[in-house]
Amino acid sequence: MLSLLAEAADAGLRVRPNELRFLIVGDDLREAVATALGETDEDALETVPSLAAARDDGGDGDCLVVPAAALGDDERAAADTDSRGPDGTVAADEPMIVVADGTDTGSDHRYERRLTAVLDRDALERLPARARDLVERRRLAALSRRSLASLEFAGEAIAIVTPGGEIQFASRSLAVRFGYDYETLPGTDWRALFPDATVDRLESTAIPTVADGWRWTGSCTARRRDGETFPVQLRLGGLEDGSLVFVVESGDDAEN
Numbered sequence: 001m002l003s004l005l006a007e008a009a010d011a012g013l014r015v016r017p018n019e020l021r022f023l024i025v026g027d028d029l030r031e032a033v034a035t036a037l038g039e040t041d042e043d044a045l046e047t048v049p050s051l052a053a054a055r056d057d058g059g060d061g062d063c064l065v066v067p068a069a070a071l072g073d074d075e076r077a078a079a080d081t082d083s084r085g086p087d088g089t090v091a092a093d094e095p096m097i098v099v100a101d102g103t104d105t106g107s108d109h110r111y112e113r114r115l116t117a118v119l120d121r122d123a124l125e126r127l128p129a130r131a132r133d134l135v136e137r138r139r140l141a142a143l144s145r146r147s148l149a150s151l152e153f154a155g156e157a158i159a160i161v162t163p164g165g166e167i168q169f170a171s172r173s174l175a176v177r178f179g180y181d182y183e184t185l186p187g188t189d190w191r192a193l194f195p196d197a198t199v200d201r202l203e204s205t206a207i208p209t210v211a212d213g214w215r216w217t218g219s220c221t222a223r224r225r226d227g228e229t230f231p232v233q234l235r236l237g238g239l240e241d242g243s244l245v246f247v248v249e250s251g252d253d254a255e256n
Helices: 002-012 027-037 049-057 075-082 121-152 170-180 196-209
Strands: 021-025 044-049 063-067 096-100 116-120 157-161 168-169 215-221 228-236 244-250
Touching: 002 157, 021 027, 021 196, 027 044, 027 063, 027 121, 049 063, 063 121, 096 121, 157 170, 168 170, 170 215, 170 244, 196 215, 196 228
Parallel strands: 021 044, 021 063, 063 096, 096 116
Antiparallel strands: 157 168, 157 244, 215 228, 228 244
């Protein structure tokens, strides 16, 4: 079960895109980006008049490059809305680099959960590497979603947790088992699913074991959203980007 995710990630992690198509908002910014990319035929640059026009271009671009001034409140709100697909699930977000001129509030919290990087205009030499990192993150996120979708058919209670500790993807089976609405689990800290004693045990024993390249299996106590505890058998594995994979099964011998 864990091997499906681990092998998928392992197969794709070492790939970085060589050729990118940039959609750049504004002629002035295009010149700055072209200078940052240098003399190369690897990347294609296309100028669009607005962020809305870039989105109307469809999925042909790999990375948007947008001046911070072009992100009005209405467009930011629309971007938040567009981050979910028709079925309510989180859609693959478009990589975007916001270029600040020193007076913009580029660290706006709206960027935190999107494939967005903020660069100062005088630091655009970092743009090629940041763009490729964002594109690769999108690819790996899509790969994880496909792997998780295949596990849904088996009815597994499974979650993928980011290196920062937030649940990135969770199966419907896990949501039901823990008493959560499926849509609310992404962004939840994994520690909310276990009582403090179990969290301490996992952080001191299980997670270091996974960090050393092993998988961990054991009985422990889980906690539903309403506070009720119940015994589970937990399998814990890791992906090469530092993410954790939790597989939760029924258990009768959990330790308190």
